[in-house]
Amino acid sequence: MWTETDNKLYRKFEFANFSEAFAFMTRVAIEAEKMDHHPLWTNVWNKVEIWLSTHDAGDIVTEKDKKLAERINKLL
Numbered sequence: 001m002w003t004e005t006d007n008k009l010y011r012k013f014e015f016a017n018f019s020e021a022f023a024f025m026t027r028v029a030i031e032a033e034k035m036d037h038h039p040l041w042t043n044v045w046n047k048v049e050i051w052l053s054t055h056d057a058g059d060i061v062t063e064k065d066k067k068l069a070e071r072i073n074k075l076l
Ligand SMILES: C[C@H](O)[C@H](O)[C@H]1CNC2=NC(N)=NC(=O)C2=N1
Pocket: 036, 037, 038, 039, 052, 053, 054, 055, 056, 057
């Protein structure tokens, strides 16, 4: 689940392999672009870490971040 720390929503995802992780990232990227709301993220092989905050609001967690987090949950 997502946790809120340092004014960011954070969640770590683990997949079977790199292909699964990258396929997930592709789905997230499409959703993020639709919302014009983009994640800070890292990927190492089968792991994806995502931090969500709203830069335009001064790098704090807003409804936009919560909405994107919910949409990401549904992509799993
Ligand atoms: C100009 C553009 O719409 C803005 O910079 C958007 C783009 N993506 C964004 N993504 C995130 N996470 N926060 C923002 O404030 C933000 N702003």
